[in-house]
Amino acid sequence: MSYKNDLILRAARGEKTERTPIWMMRQAGRVLPEYREVRSKMKDFIEFVKTPERAAEVTIQPIDYFDVDAAIIFSDILTIPEAMGLPYEMVEKRGPIFPKTISAAADLKHVKVADAESDLGYVGEAIKITKKELDGRVPLIGFAGAPWTIFAYMIEGSGSKNFSKARAFLFQENKAAHQLMDMITESTIAYLKMQIRSGADMVQVFDSWAGVLSPALYTEFGMPYIQKICKAIPEVPVTVFAKGANWDFAELNELDCQVIGLDWNLKVDEVRKHIAGKTLQGNLDPAVLYAPDQEVVLHTQRMMRSFEGQPHIANLGHGLYPDLDRRKAKLFVETVKNYGK
Amino acid sequence: MSYKNDLILRAARGEKTERTPIWMMRQAGRVLPEYREVRSKMKDFIEFVKTPERAAEVTIQPIDYFDVDAAIIFSDILTIPEAMGLPYEMVEKRGPIFPKTISAAADLKHVKVADAESDLGYVGEAIKITKKELDGRVPLIGFAGAPWTIFAYMIEGSGSKNFSKARAFLFQENKAAHQLMDMITESTIAYLKMQIRSGADMVQVFDSWAGVLSPALYTEFGMPYIQKICKAIPEVPVTVFAKGANWDFAELNELDCQVIGLDWNLKVDEVRKHIAGKTLQGNLDPAVLYAPDQEVVLHTQRMMRSFEGQPHIANLGHGLYPDLDRRKAKLFVETVKNYGK
Numbered sequence: 233m234s235y236k237n238d239l240i241l242r243a244a245r246g247e248k249t250e251r252t253p254i255w256m257m258r259q260a261g262r263v264l265p266e267y268r269e270v271r272s273k274m275k276d277f278i279e280f281v282k283t284p285e286r287a288a289e290v291t292i293q294p295i296d297y298f299d300v301d302a303a304i305i306f307s308d309i310l311t312i313p314e315a316m317g318l319p320y321e322m323v324e325k326r327g328p329i330f331p332k333t334i335s336a337a338a339d340l341k342h343v344k345v346a347d348a349e350s351d352l353g354y355v356g357e358a359i360k361i362t363k364k365e366l367d368g369r370v371p372l373i374g375f376a377g378a379p380w381t382i383f384a385y386m387i388e389g390s391g392s393k394n395f396s397k398a399r400a401f402l403f404q405e406n407k408a409a410h411q412l413m414d415m416i417t418e419s420t421i422a423y424l425k426m427q428i429r430s431g432a433d434m435v436q437v438f439d440s441w442a443g444v445l446s447p448a449l450y451t452e453f454g455m456p457y458i459q460k461i462c463k464a465i466p467e468v469p470v471t472v473f474a475k476g477a478n479w480d481f482a483e484l485n486e487l488d489c490q491v492i493g494l495d496w497n498l499k500v501d502e503v504r505k506h507i508a509g510k511t512l513q514g515n516l517d518p519a520v521l522y523a524p525d526q527e528v529v530l531h532t533q534r535m536m537r538s539f540e541g542q543p544h545i546a547n548l549g550h551g552l553y554p555d556l557d558r559r560k561a562k563l564f565v566e567t568v569k570n571y572g573k
Numbered sequence: 574m575s576y577k578n579d580l581i582l583r584a585a586r587g588e589k590t591e592r593t594p595i596w597m598m599r600q601a602g603r604v605l606p607e608y609r610e611v612r613s614k615m616k617d618f619i620e621f622v623k624t625p626e627r628a629a630e631v632t633i634q635p636i637d638y639f640d641v642d643a644a645i646i647f648s649d650i651l652t653i654p655e656a657m658g659l660p661y662e663m664v665e666k667r668g669p670i671f672p673k674t675i676s677a678a679a680d681l682k683h684v685k686v687a688d689a690e691s692d693l694g695y696v697g698e699a700i701k702i703t704k705k706e707l708d709g710r711v712p713l714i715g716f717a718g719a720p721w722t723i724f725a726y727m728i729e730g731s732g733s734k735n736f737s738k739a740r741a742f743l744f745q746e747n748k749a750a751h752q753l754m755d756m757i758t759e760s761t762i763a764y765l766k767m768q769i770r771s772g773a774d775m776v777q778v779f780d781s782w783a784g785v786l787s788p789a790l791y792t793e794f795g796m797p798y799i800q801k802i803c804k805a806i807p808e809v810p811v812t813v814f815a816k817g818a819n820w821d822f823a824e825l826n827e828l829d830c831q832v833i834g835l836d837w838n839l840k841v842d843e844v845r846k847h848i849a850g851k852t853l854q855g856n857l858d859p860a861v862l863y864a865p866d867q868e869v870v871l872h873t874q875r876m877m878r879s880f881e882g883q884p885h886i887a888n889l890g891h892g893l894y895p896d897l898d899r900r901k902a903k904l905f906v907e908t909v910k911n912y913g914k
Contacts, residue, residue, distance in 0.1 A: 393734075396894045400863035443784075443817075446837045446858040446890075448875075476784075478819060479839050496787045498820050517787040522741035534789075549787075553737045 235368045240302045244434055244469035244490050244511050246543045252536065253301035254568040255373070256561060257473075258551030259294035260306045263558040266293045277322040281308050284357035291362045295370055297558065298565050302370050302434075305362060305427070307355050309377030309438055312419055313386050315346035326390070333389035334401075337408035343386075346419035348426035355423075356430035363431035374432030376423055378439035378474065379416040379457035380450075386412070395444045402453055409453065417457045421464040428467050436471040436493065437461060443476015450477055455487070462488040471513055475550065481506035496549025500538040511543035518548045521560040528560055532567040576709045581643045585775055585810035585831050585852050587884045593877065594642035595909040596714070597902060598814075599892030600635035601647045604899040607634045618663040622649050625698035632703045636711055638899065639906050643711050643775075646703060646768070648696055650718030650779055653760055654727050656687035667731070674730035675742075678749035684727075687760035689767035696764075697771035704772035715773030717765055719780035719815065720757040720798035721791075727753070736785045743794055750794065758798045762805040769808050777812040777834070778802055784817015791818055796828070803829040812854055816891065822847035837890025841879035852884035859889045862901040869901055873908040 235241075239253035261267055267290050274280040281287060287306045295303050310320050310328055320330045334340065346352060362372055377385075385391075387398040402409050424435050442454055454477065462470050473493030474484065481503045484492055494503060494514035503512070520531040536546065546568040552561060576582075580594035602608055608631050615621040622628060628647045636644050651661050651669055661671045675681065687693060703713055726732075728739040743750050765776050783795055795818065803811050814834030815825065822844045825833055835844060835855035844853070861872040877887065887909040893902060 391734075393732075394860075394891075394894070396860055396863075396896075399858075399860035403860060403864035403868060443838060447840050449858070476817075476838070479843070497784060497817070499788050502820070517740075517790070519735075519737055519740035519744060522737075523744035527744060550735075553735070555737075 235371060237301055237370050240545055241371050241433060241469065243543055243545050244471070246490070246509065246511055248543075251573075252539075252544050252546050252568060252571065254546035254565055255300040255302040255304065256294070256298070256548050256552055256565070257304075258554075259298060259300060259304065259561075260290045261552060262554035263552050263556050263561060264290075264293050264297060266290075266297070277308070278320075281306070281311065282354045284354055284361055287355075287358035288361035288365060291358070291372075292365055295366070298562055300370070300565055302373050303362065303366060304373040304375060304436070305355065305359055305432065307358070307375070309375070309381065309440070310385060311352055311355060312346060312377060312382050312416065312423060315351035315423075316386075316415065316419055317343040318386055320385075328385065328390060330385065330389040334386050334412060335397075337405050340408055340412060340415075343412070343415065345415050346423065348419075348422040352423055352426065356426050359427055359430040359432055371433035372431060373471075374424060374427030374435040376420045376435070376437055378437045378442070378454070378472075379413050379420060379461075380445065380454045381439050381441045382416045382420070383409070383413055383453075384441045384444075386416075395441055399444065399449070402449060413453060413457050417460050421461055424461065424465055425467075428465070432468065434469040434471065434491075435465065436473060436491075437489075439472070439474040439477065441476075442474040443478075445477075447479045451483070455483060459487055473513070485510065491545060493547070494549060500535075504542060511545060512539060513545040513547050515547070515549040516564065518550050518553055518556070521548075521552070521556045521564060523560075525560075525563060528563050529567050532564055533571060536568060536571045576712060578642055578711050581886055582712050582774060582810065584884055584886050585812070587831070587850065587852055589884075592914075593880075593885050593887050593909060593912065595887035595906055596641040596643040596645065597635070597639070597889050597893055597906070598645075600639060600641060600645065600902075601631045602893060603895035604893050604897050604902060605631075605634050605638060607631075607638070618649070619661075622647070622652065623695045625695055625702055628696075628699035629702035629706060632699070632713075633706055636707070639903055641711070641906055643714050644703065644707060645714040645716060645777070646696065646700055646773065648699070648716070650716070650722065650781070651726060652693055652696060653687060653718060653723050653757065653764060656692035656764075657727075657756065657760055658684040659727055661726075669726065669731060671726065671730040675727050675753060676738075678746050681749055681752060681756075684753070684756065686756050687764065689760075689763040693764055693767065697767050700768055700771035700773055712774035713772060714812075715765060715768030715776040717761045717776070717778055719778045719783070719795070719813075720754050720761060720802075721786065721795045722780050722782045723757045723761070724750070724754055724794075725782045725785075727757075736782055740785065740790070743790060754794060754798050758801050762802055765802065765806055766808075769806070773809065775810040775812065776806065777814060778830075780813070780815040780818065782817075783815040784819075786818075788820045792824070796824060800828055814854070826851060832886060834888070835890060841876075845883060852886060853880060854886040854888050856888070856890040857905065859891050859894055859897070862889075862893070862897045862905060864901075866901075866904060869904050870908050873905055874912060877909060877912045
């Protein structure tokens with residue numbers, strides 16, 4: 233298909249672009265009153281995610297308001313554990329809670345490899361509707377959690393500061409851990425391929441909890457499964473965002489992906505020394521968007537400068553905080569678009 | 574005074590020692606039934622911290638059970654905000670909650686620089702009792718939170734995944750932020766000096782939330798205040814543990830401290846390239862202590878090997894998790910003591 237704006241796809245492939253494309257993690261969400269309006273009509277978050285028309289609607293809202301260069305499908309990384317047999321509830325102010333978890337090797341019999349079409353068809357449906365309504369304005373990003381992050385929730389059963397239960401499982405049940413990681417990886421590949429068939433133009437893999445693992449554990453349980461996903465998805469550009477895994481960019485550089493997402497807790501110039509032939513995405517500190525306007529502009533320009541000469545997709549170093557003033561986020565977008573003009 | 578075992582003091586000064594000394598962050602605590610016994614008799618955690626005889630008692634328990642090479646005074650980093658005018662409650666399963674916080678520059682009038690003797694004398698008292706009861710078996714470590722971490726709690730009012738309120742304050746109230754940071758730093762220096770006068774043989778500064786700041790913010794709000802503390806404490810060795818600030822060890826190396834604490838999310842060989850003339854402390858992944866015995870030994874030996882030839886104090890990369898089997902922690906200690914024999 234042809235796009236009115238395909239900057240992000242060209243930047244992801246490492247091509248020189250007339251300006252740096254930008255989108256924001258969590259751009260669809262509570263910062264937008266239009267989102268809160270739709271959300272208020274839904275029974276709960278999970279019903280929201282499972283209603284394709286509404287998911288498509290909020291996916292497009294940030295394109296209208298922020299005028300960003302990509303949409304990202306409104307969904308949740310925890311659709312995968314659910315599709316594998318572990319449903320969850322989203323509890324206000326607490327986050328996801330899984331009534332049933334994996335706490336021993338024997339519990340693996342309670343989970344299965346997800347069937348992308350029958351278990352996760354609602355995400356494909358949301359993508360199809362979004363693509364139709366976007367009508368080529370900008371490309372659409374699909375996504376999934378990285379296997380370690382999904383695994384961590386399946387064992388821990390909720391968010392956690394340290395995910396110590398999940399990490400204990402890696403040491404106590406090494407074989408079962410790899411088995412479960414394999415099942416998650418297989419489910420994720422099928423899921424992402426289904427998203428691509430439905431119309432996703434590129435995909436991002438979020439390893440939100442990479443940072444709680446030691447480098448040695450990440451080498452054993454993080455990277456190889458992400459690499460399997462990268463190798464299995466030749467169709468579209470793949471972005472890997474391993475939050476907090478800032479100990480070894482040389483290793484991240486070995487991944488067969490096109491884009492590496494960076495959080496805000498690293499020095500861009502240091503990272504760039506280890507990255508070759510990839511596009512970098514990021515990495516403004518989202519807290520900058522609490523600052524006065526002129527500071528927002530200044531910090532954004534400084535961030536842009538740190539990526540100069542590098543294929544780059546501008547973004548925050550993490551998701552938008554829900555209590556931010558959306559006008560600050562818009563100023564961030566505008567500053568990126570005007571940069572270098 | 575003379576010690577039966579002063580290994581840790583010599584290692585902290587960079588001297589060659591007959592073996593590597595070891596202690597564990599949170600070695601006094603819930604992993605020990607003797608601790609839980611004392612704890613069960615106290616009204617709450619804060620009363621516990623403020624009862625010098627009981628604090629001294631649990632400070633010595635891990636010396637008896639684990640036979641580690643140092644004691645660390647049982648206390649809490651949040652004694653400082655309290656002494657400055659912001660009391661807190663410790664809520665089971667939730668952590669610290671501050672009923673009153675700093676949310677605007679004007680709130681600074683509600684806090685004062687702590688008077689170490691009158692506001693925090695109970696910690697000095699606990700140190701004196703501990704020293705007497707330890708009777709030279711091992712040195713005693715005093716401690717405080719780093720200014721940024723204390724600041725983060727004073728603004729945020731509780732623990733937080735991102736401390737986004739505290740980070741917002743840095744951008745919105747730059748001048749007031751530096752003023753508060755100055756007050757915290759002054760309070761902390763007086764506090765640590767009082768601990769040393771009371772008998773602490775070395776001190777550790779914990780920057781538990783260093784990792785939520787960008788390198789630029791840490792350069793402005795983290796390092797300079799830690800450096801002020803280091804410069805103000807020539808009396809005893811100072812250890813700086815900036816958890817998650819793994820982006821720039823060259824900068825940490827500039828601190829006028831003797832020991833740098835390392836968490837488990839970094840590559841020791843990479844860090845060592847940037848450190849000269851300092852002792853390193855750490856950094857076993859605490860989750861290793863969930864593993865079968867032979868794995869505990871193997872991972873401990875691997876950790877020890879990574880520090881070979883470097884002045885080193887063995888420790889975990891973070892505090893002991895409360896649900897760990899204390900025998901695993903003891904095996905860790907024994908493995909370190911037997912290493913290289």
